[in-house]
Amino acid sequence: MSGPERLTATEAVARLTDGTLTAEALIRACLEQARAGVGINAWAWLDPEQAIAQARAVDRAGRKGRLAGVPVGIKDVVDTADMPTKHGSPIYAGNRPFADAACVALIRAAAGIILGKTVTTEFANRHPGPTRHPHNADHTPGGSSSGSAAAVADFQVPLALGTQTGGSVIRPAAFCGVIGYKPSFGEFSRVGIKMQCHNLDTLGIICRSLEDIALLRGVLVAQQAHEVDRGSAAPRIGFCCTPAWEHADQDTHALLEHVAGVLGRAGATVHEVKLTPADILDHHRRIFEFEAARNYAYEYEVHGEKLSPALRDGLLAPGRSLPLAAYIEAIETAEAFRRNLDDVFTEVDVLLAPSAVGEAPRGLISTGDARFNAIWTLAWTPCLTLPAGNGRSGLPLGIQLIGQRFRDEALLDAAAWVEARLH
């Protein structure tokens, strides 16, 4: 029998608002699910009493905000004044931030409940945390928003925040078989979120329905929520292999070609779109290295011995020696790439691309390859992943839809059209 932990956030808000569900009952159901799935290691911090106390306060106040008592998982690179914030690093053991991040304050002001802090890789980078894939404990859940994706997939929480600098929202969401959404760059406040790369870091949402994206997006951008249009006309779809196509596995190739065919037969126009320049991922890498090497100056200079060698020697050290001129060239190339994309979006409404190279890889050492995501992080375009099948190991595969920059609501409507034709 399915309990309230299975509800989407939007469904839960309806029941919390009409009084057929209390925040406390919802939180207790999520906590029970988290207890049952404790081996997944989705949480860096989860204090049941603290969560129940928040729920009772929301119930007492009449569940009036837009989130009305819905719980949210917060990636542990996001500051919370009443919970530790460790950034997945021993350097921040004992860190209790002075203030809530802006996104956390907006969620609380909307009567959302901060269920706990979800596991992140070390500083939202590559060194993994302890989280396991919710469907197969021998596989990675993806990263860096590992705990957020696993907790939402396992029904431990309906909504969670992630951050993406390379592929850290879309990839783990696709691996875990849920929905991930990265908005247009700059729309969601990053105050109180550990900054890795100021030209790339984007706060995103992991959830189980498109309506939930619209709901939480409205809260985070402090505007009325968009109502997802489930009756919109068939979109013009650009099938975008991306310069990374050859790195995708056969399952992914087959899935994307199958979906393009299905959508075309359902009435969408589908034509191929080529991205230029072909070496755009090298420019993403340069910006990543240059910015991270300076943004982590404190950690690198003062606590270098507590950083993973992968981060310290693999990213920050090469970033330190990257010339400023190479960085500037990458920034200018990225700006030209974004203008090219604006031209692409005069011809199509949405791009269709892989969400990842394939299923979640076996093992917990690597959180997987971000190349199908880093392109769109650099592009500053909104994108989302929808669950769309399974690979040879029976683990989920996603498809990625990319919208024009600043046209996030149109992307949600097009995604609703696509989603209805996928299954």
Next chain:
Amino acid sequence: MSGPERLTATEAVARLTDGTLTAEALIRACLEQARAGVGINAWAWLDPEQAIAQARAVDRAGRKGRLAGVPVGIKDVVDTADMPTKHGSPIYAGNRPFADAACVALIRAAAGIILGKTVTTEFANRHPGPTRHPHNADHTPGGSSSGSAAAVADFQVPLALGTQTGGSVIRPAAFCGVIGYKPSFGEFSRVGIKMQCHNLDTLGIICRSLEDIALLRGVLVAQQAHEVDRGSAAPRIGFCCTPAWEHADQDTHALLEHVAGVLGRAGATVHEVKLTPADILDHHRRIFEFEAARNYAYEYEVHGEKLSPALRDGLLAPGRSLPLAAYIEAIETAEAFRRNLDDVFTEVDVLLAPSAVGEAPRGLISTGDARFNAIWTLAWTPCLTLPAGNGRSGLPLGIQLIGQRFRDEALLDAAAWVEARLH
């Protein structure tokens, strides 16, 4: 007789390196000057023993870094792990950050000494702190980097960090008769700096020589320092009244026209440059309001009663009700404005414009008008102010030079040519 507190940072580094000056002697001279000028109220936090202890450690270690024991004043919106960080707000009373900001870590790694925290207006916005103008206590020093500008002008410290979202580096530096520099947007890390507007906030430098800009810029961008070329050819100068010209006073009009004449007679080509669109300041304002209203969500939602009415009701409340579409339009207009400026810089090497509407205004309630600065903050171009005379009250006036985005070193060279012909 002039003591070591009068040295520029570059001069001090030379003497610290050749052993004719110790870091402790330099710090003691600066502290003595700060004690004598205590009525200026430049410092939010200054612990002499803590500063001397840092100096002794640098002396013991052989004064080896690029800053070799030079003290730096840090605006109190920048995190320091060993000093309070109050952001000019009672909300942050008792806040002692867990980590140093990236810029502070880079300065310390270069053997710079954090002398103390300089007064900021409330959250680097408009509500003033207690700092007074170093040349006339009845006047504002400008803001928001009030303490940094006043301390550098009064020889309490040779270098200080400021931040600019509207005009918070250039304006106070011009008012106080020192040099202020805002780099190309995005080059200096903002990690650990309270974020007001992610599309505007820029970390800058206040100092007393162009070489000092190059010195500290090298440290902050983690690259070799540029050697300022004092023998460069005469630049092509664009005399840019800006759409704000009518708001400048007669002193400023006369100064700018005089300087343009002097530079032309000295060999520079000078022609007028018009900016489009003329309403660019309205777009700056929209971005400021929209972003600040979300970035200060924690302060607004949780501590609204501790905010100044000017900030809460004058900026954050209107920002909350600004539609997302209006913000997006402003972002897109700003991007077009930047492309227009790139075209302008095919014709000129540097733009000449007012640094402020006039002298530092009388009174401490207002820190002055930012309209001649907000344009260039939005433009993401590097700019600096040079002292260039006095107004009718005998207080300093500056001229502003603006370079092409990402051509900061060329701006420094052109500024050296201009500076040599000003006096």
